[in-house]
Amino acid sequence: MAVIDSVTYKEISDLINNAQVRGNDIYSNIEQMDTDLEDSEILSTNIHRQFLENVIAETLGVINLRHIVYTDQMRDFVRRLQIHVDINYSGTINEYLSNNSIQVLPIFADISDVVGFSIDAANIESIS
Amino acid sequence: MAMAITKNNFIIVYRLGDLDSTDFAAYYADKHDMDVTTDDPSSNSGSLSGVDWIVSGQTVGIQCSNVEILGSEDLFNTQVLNPIKYALENAPELTNRNIWGIVLGYNVPGGFIDGSDIISSTARISRIYQAYGKKGKNKLYNRSIYKRFDSDDADTALICSRLDAPNIQQVKEYIDNAESLNKQVFANGTFYIDPYSDRAGSLADDYEDVILDFKNNLLSDLNLDIWSTTFMDPYIDVAIPYVNQDSFVWSWFTDRAYNTFFQNSNAIRVFFYNADYDGAYEVRNESSHRWVYLSMSNEYVCSAGAMSNPTIEGFLNPNPFFRSLLRGGTIGESYLFSLPFFDWTVGLFGDPLTYCSFPSAEVKDEDIIEEHECWNKMSKSLAKATAHFHRKGEELNESLLKIVDLQSENYKAEVDLLYSANDLFVGNDTDIRKSQLKSLVDSLFDYPRKQYIYYGTPESPFDINSYLTQKGFKVSELLTEISSEAIIDPSNVLDEGWWQFEFLMQDDSVDFINYQFILEVSATSDFSTILLSKNSYQIRNWTYEKEKDTFVLFTYNGVPSSYVGRRVRYESRYDELASIDDYLTRGETYYFRVTQYDIQSGTEYTPTIYTDIIYT
Numbered sequence: 001m002a003v004i005d006s007v008t009y010k011e012i013s014d015l016i017n018n019a020q021v022r023g024n025d026i027y028s029n030i031e032q033m034d035t036d037l038e039d040s041e042i043l044s045t046n047i048h049r050q051f052l053e054n055v056i057a058e059t060l061g062v063i064n065l066r067h068i069v070y071t072d073q074m075r076d077f078v079r080r081l082q083i084h085v086d087i088n089y090s091g092t093i094n095e096y097l098s099n100n101s102i103q104v105l106p107i108f109a110d111i112s113d114v115v116g117f118s119i120d121a122a123n124i125e126s127i128s
Numbered sequence: 129m130a131m132a133i134t135k136n137n138f139i140i141v142y143r144l145g146d147l148d149s150t151d152f153a154a155y156y157a158d159k160h161d162m163d164v165t166t167d168d169p170s171s172n173s174g175s176l177s178g179v180d181w182i183v184s185g186q187t188v189g190i191q192c193s194n195v196e197i198l199g200s201e202d203l204f205n206t207q208v209l210n211p212i213k214y215a216l217e218n219a220p221e222l223t224n225r226n227i228w229g230i231v232l233g234y235n236v237p238g239g240f241i242d243g244s245d246i247i248s249s250t251a252r253i254s255r256i257y258q259a260y261g262k263k264g265k266n267k268l269y270n271r272s273i274y275k276r277f278d279s280d281d282a283d284t285a286l287i288c289s290r291l292d293a294p295n296i297q298q299v300k301e302y303i304d305n306a307e308s309l310n311k312q313v314f315a316n317g318t319f320y321i322d323p324y325s326d327r328a329g330s331l332a333d334d335y336e337d338v339i340l341d342f343k344n345n346l347l348s349d350l351n352l353d354i355w356s357t358t359f360m361d362p363y364i365d366v367a368i369p370y371v372n373q374d375s376f377v378w379s380w381f382t383d384r385a386y387n388t389f390f391q392n393s394n395a396i397r398v399f400f401y402n403a404d405y406d407g408a409y410e411v412r413n414e415s416s417h418r419w420v421y422l423s424m425s426n427e428y429v430c431s432a433g434a435m436s437n438p439t440i441e442g443f444l445n446p447n448p449f450f451r452s453l454l455r456g457g458t459i460g461e462s463y464l465f466s467l468p469f470f471d472w473t474v475g476l477f478g479d480p481l482t483y484c485s486f487p488s489a490e491v492k493d494e495d496i497i498e499e500h501e502c503w504n505k506m507s508k509s510l511a512k513a514t515a516h517f518h519r520k521g522e523e524l525n526e527s528l529l530k531i532v533d534l535q536s537e538n539y540k541a542e543v544d545l546l547y548s549a550n551d552l553f554v555g556n557d558t559d560i561r562k563s564q565l566k567s568l569v570d571s572l573f574d575y576p577r578k579q580y581i582y583y584g585t586p587e588s589p590f591d592i593n594s595y596l597t598q599k600g601f602k603v604s605e606l607l608t609e610i611s612s613e614a615i616i617d618p619s620n621v622l623d624e625g626w627w628q629f630e631f632l633m634q635d636d637s638v639d640f641i642n643y644q645f646i647l648e649v650s651a652t653s654d655f656s657t658i659l660l661s662k663n664s665y666q667i668r669n670w671t672y673e674k675e676k677d678t679f680v681l682f683t684y685n686g687v688p689s690s691y692v693g694r695r696v697r698y699e700s701r702y703d704e705l706a707s708i709d710d711y712l713t714r715g716e717t718y719y720f721r722v723t724q725y726d727i728q729s730g731t732e733y734t735p736t737i738y739t740d741i742i743y744t
Contacts, residue, residue, distance in 0.1 A: 002540035008530055015527040019556070022520040025741070029513035030568070033506040039495065040502035048578045055571040062564050066555075067520075073555045077548040084544040 003088035004081075006100035016078065017105035023067030030060055070111050078108070079115040086117070097123040132276050133287070133461060135160045135481055136186075137228040141212060143235045144180055144189035148296040152234035153187045155300055156291065159307050160481065162186040172219045181211040183219040188212060194235045196292075196412050197246055197435070201260060204240035208232075208249065213256050226279060229287035229460055229480055230256075234299045238290055238411065238475070239435045246435035248408070248475030250288040255470045263442070263469045267640035270448045270465065272675070273494065273693040277461035284638055287460035289430075289476040294414045298425065306429045306479035309396050315484040317375030317395025318353040320368050325381040331440040335403070339378065342446040349454060351489045352376070376400070377423070378446050383407060384417040390426035398484050399459060400428040403443035407433030408475050420477050430459045430478030438473045455491055458483045494676060501677050504601050506572060510565075511604035511743040517561045518606060519715035519741070524553040562610045569610045596620040604744045606714070622744040625711030628699045629720050629740060633672070635692040636724050636733035642686040645670075646723040646732075647698050649712070653719050653737070660710055662698055665727070669699045686727045712742045 004012075034056045042049045065071075082093055089096045093112075097104065103125040104112070112119050140156050143149035157164045163185030166172045173182040180191040192207040212230070216222050230253055232238070239248045242262060252260065267284050268277075277287065293299040323339040325332065347354060352375060357368060367382040372391040380403035400423035407419040408431075414421070420433040432444055449466035453459070460480025467474060497505065528549045534541050554560075576595035583590040583598075592615060596602065605624055608616040629647065636643075649660040664670040664682050671679040672687045673694040687696065700710035712718060723735040 002537045004534065004536060004541040004545075008534060012527050012530055015523045015530075019520045019523040019527075022516045022523070025516040026513045026520075029509045029516065032509040033572075036497055036502050036505045036509070040497040040499055042499050042502065046579075048575055051578075052571055052575055055568050059565065059568045066564065071555065073548070073552040077545070077552045080545055080548045084541060088540060 003085055003096070006096075006102055009081075009085070009096075009100075010102050010104075012081070013102075013104045013108045016074070016111070017108035020070070020074065020107050020111065023063070026067055027060065027063045030056060030063060034060075070114060074111060075115050078111045079117075082112055082115065082117040093117050094120045094123055131278065132456075133228055133278075133458060135162055137226055138162070138231060138287075138481065139186050139188050139216075139222065139227055139229075140231045140233055141188045141190060141236055142233040143194060144182060144191040146194065146235050149233055149235045150189065151296060152291070152299055153189070156231065156233070156303055156479075157185070157187055159303055166221050168220065172221045174214075174218075176211050176214045177206055179207055179211050181215050183215050183221045185221060186225075188215050188219075188222075190215075190236070192237055194237075196238050196410055198237050198240040201240055201242055201247070204237065204247075204249070204252070208237055209253065209256060212253065216256070226282070227286070228277065228279070228282040229289075231480065232288065232290045232292070234292055234296060236290075236292070238292060238408075239473075244436070245473055246409070247471060248435050248473055250290055250475040251467070251470050251472050254285040254288045254464070256286060261471050263472045265640035266464075266467050266470050267638070267689050268465055269468050269640070270445055270690050271693075272673075272691045274448075274451055274455060276452075276455070276457060277464065280635070281464075285464060285470060287458075287464055287480050289460055289463070289478060289480040290411070291477070291479065292411050293421075293424070294412050302424055302429075302478060305397070305427050306482045309398060309429045309482050309484060312396050313485050314487055315350075315352065315375040315396060315398050316487060317373050317393060317397065318355050318371070319347060319350060320355045320371050320374055320377045320379070321347065322357040322368050322379030324357055324359050327381060327440065329440075335380065335440050335443055338445055338447065339380070342378075342450070346447060346450055346454075349489055349491070350450065350486045352486065377402070380404065380443065383419070385419065385422055386417060387422065387426065389422070393427070396484075397423075397426070397428040398430070398482075399449075399453075400424075400431045401444055401446075402433065403440075405434055405437040408435050408477065411477060424477060428478070429482050430463075430476065430480075432463060432474060432476050434473045435475060436473045438469070442469050442472055442474060444468075444474065453484065454486060454489060456483060456485075498677055500599050500601075503572075503575065504599070507601070507603050507607070508743065510568065510572060511607055512741055514561070514565060514569075514604070514606040514610065515715050515741045515743040517556070517565070518558075519717075521553070521556045521558065521561060522715060524549075524556050528553045565610050566612075569607050570612055573607075573611055573615065591615075593617045593620055606743060623702070623711070624714055624744055625742065626700050626702075626744045627710075627712055627740075627742050628697055629738075630695050630697045631720075631722050631736070631738060633687060633692050633694055633696050634724060634733070634736060635689070637689060637726065640689050641726045641728065642688050643724045644686040644727050645696060646725065648721040648723075650719045650721070651716070655719065655721060659712075659718070662710075664696075664698070669701050670697070671699075672696045714742050714744060717741045 085096050105125050109119040109124045140153045142153035164187055166184045182189045190211040198204045239246045291299055370389050370391050373393050373395045375395050375398050377400045383404035402419040410416055411421045420431045423431045444466045449462045452462035452465050459482050463476045531545045531549050573592045577591050602620050602622045605621050645664040647662045648658050650658050667682045670682040674680045701708050717739055720738045721735045723732050725732040
């Protein structure tokens with residue numbers, strides 16, 4: 001078989017999903033620093049506080065671009081993975097998933113959709 | 129936001145068939161613009177065990193005795209408690225209202241005898257829905273985190289007070305005094321405080337400390353003039369000689385006085401409390417020289433006192449009382465927060481709906497984060513962000529390795545995916561992590577040096593290590609790896625795998641209890657495999673937030689329910705000799721299940737599940 005085996009596909013798609021979700025965790029924890037400063041007794045006019053707030057804002061901007069939005073590398077990898085299955089499996093992506101009883105996680109499904117491979121709801125794991 | 133208590137949440141109880149008592153209820157209701165009518169008299173009246181009751185709007189008449197202290201609990205239940213409770217539960221006028229407070233009016237019994245004790249009717253009626261439990265602890269007492277009285281609190285206890293006097297004219301004057309305060313709003317007289325007494329023993333020392341704590345830490349926030357007794361000798365009860373232009377008195381012992389104690393005052397007299405053993409024994413007796421009657425007949429709007437010995441631990445606590453009053457609480461709710469025991473001897477007298485403001489008083493917002501605590505929290509948040517970044521790199525590396533390990537036909541899959549998988553990993557590896565977070569980590573580490581530059585000297589400049597050592601803080605190695613150079617001393621770095629789990633204590637019981645906690649840690653949400661299980665009864669490495677940002681070690685008594693909303697912490701333990709290793713894997717997210725239990729009954733409450741990442 002030239003196509004990737006179903007066990008590895010599921011493992012990789014889950015890892016990609018989780019890695020992308022971590023972007024939100026990175027962002028929210030840095031955002032929490034800003035919230036703590038906001039709620040602190042340190043005066044908002046304090047220049048050292050203001051400097052730190054500016055650095056936090058700049059870092060959040062970077063995190064947003066590199067971890068929240070789907071980066072070129074992320075989209076490229078998912079596109080290549082789906083193209084690989086599409087070409088080497090005798091059927092569509094959705095048939096590959098359903099025939100192998102694979103349910104991908106929602107964020108992976110969303111990236112796949114963005115790169116042109118829409119995944120049926122039946123092949124997406126619901127997160128309780 | 130929870131609804132604050134209003135006059136609509138109150139009922140007034142009077143003695144049925146007593147014209148003066150009926151007159152009192154109408155007078156009080158009129159002053160507060162309360163509802164006194166009913167559309168359906170037949171379904172809002174009845175008889176219970178031969179005692180008639182009738183509800184008209186917010187007034188409740190009960191056919192009780194006019195004896196001030198009844199001979200037994202049975203008599204009190206039959207004549208007072210049961211008819212009121214029945215009316216609350218069955219009269220449509222009352223079942224349609226949220227009743228949070230009860231005023232026991234003129235000539236309604238004020239207590240009952242139980243052995244050598246006289247149980248105050250207000251302390252019993254507050255727990256009207258619960259069975260009698262003599263000297264039962266008050267769950268609302270001295271709560272560590274302040275909140276206004278609300279519907280949840282009403283499930284625990286109702287606000288209850290007495291308005292009674294030797295004659296109807298006098299009780300009407302009490303109501304008029306309360307009206308004056310509500311119109312004037314501002315308390316403007318002197319606060320008289322007497323922290324010292326001639327009582328000996330550890331309980332007396334404890335109560336003196338309570339009053340001194342109030343005097344030293346909260347009293348000045350009221351922004352009133354203060355007159356205080358000074359310590360002379362442990363065997364001398366230094367007393368307040370008289371009061372003049374006074375608004376508050378808080379003292380203890382010297383249990384009898386005369387009208388001359390109260391000199392003329394233009395200031396509004398708000399609340400008087402003298403902690404003694406029988407200051408409220410009778411309030412209908414003009415010649416008893418006891419404090420509750422004396423103070424209220426000298427224009428104090430409210431007072432409190434004991435009908436018989438409440439023991440020193442049963443005395444009111446000024447700290448929760450004034451913390452509540454300062455934040456706009458009524459005297460009724462403030463009293464309830466300062467009362468240690470229900471079904472006991474201490475009672476509240478006067479109009480519980482009154483409240484007052486303090487001139488230019490500033491209320492400290494408890495939600496504001498102290499500046500050093502803020503830095504420590506930011507350090508933890510940044511370490512968590514870094515741990516997620518670290519784990520993201522590991523996940524993408526795992527993904528890459530899975531592709532490397534594929535053995536597909538003609539290496540088709542490997543060829544198709546390897547380069548893009550590698551690109552994805554490289555874009556999130558350690559170097560990238562460092563470059564994206566370096567500026568923020570450096571700025572956070574440099575903040576104490578810039579902010580507290582004057583802490584240092586030219587010979588010994590203040591830096592991040594001085595700061596961490598001085599405050600007892602440590603930082604994650606994940607952050608020190610990112611910083612410009614190895615600027616953090618190894619002694620200020622947390623061990624890899626060390627963790628500290630923090631959660632808020634939940635309100636699981638209607639009654640006052642002492643909690644202990646079970647903390648279980650698992651790698652999976654179903655807790656099929658429990659990696660660690662820790663019981664706070666073992667005490668070690670468990671702390672709780674006794675005051676804001678101040679953590680103290682657990683004791684075998686656990687944590688009282690008055691600390692609901694405060695934080696509890698468990699810190700991982702590593703002890704090679706004892707073969708204890710709680711450390712967990714860096715960057716892994718774990719599930720933490722917390723079960724609170726009552727140490728007396730062993731009852732376990734519904735667990736709460738959290739997740740957290742190991743950031744060290």
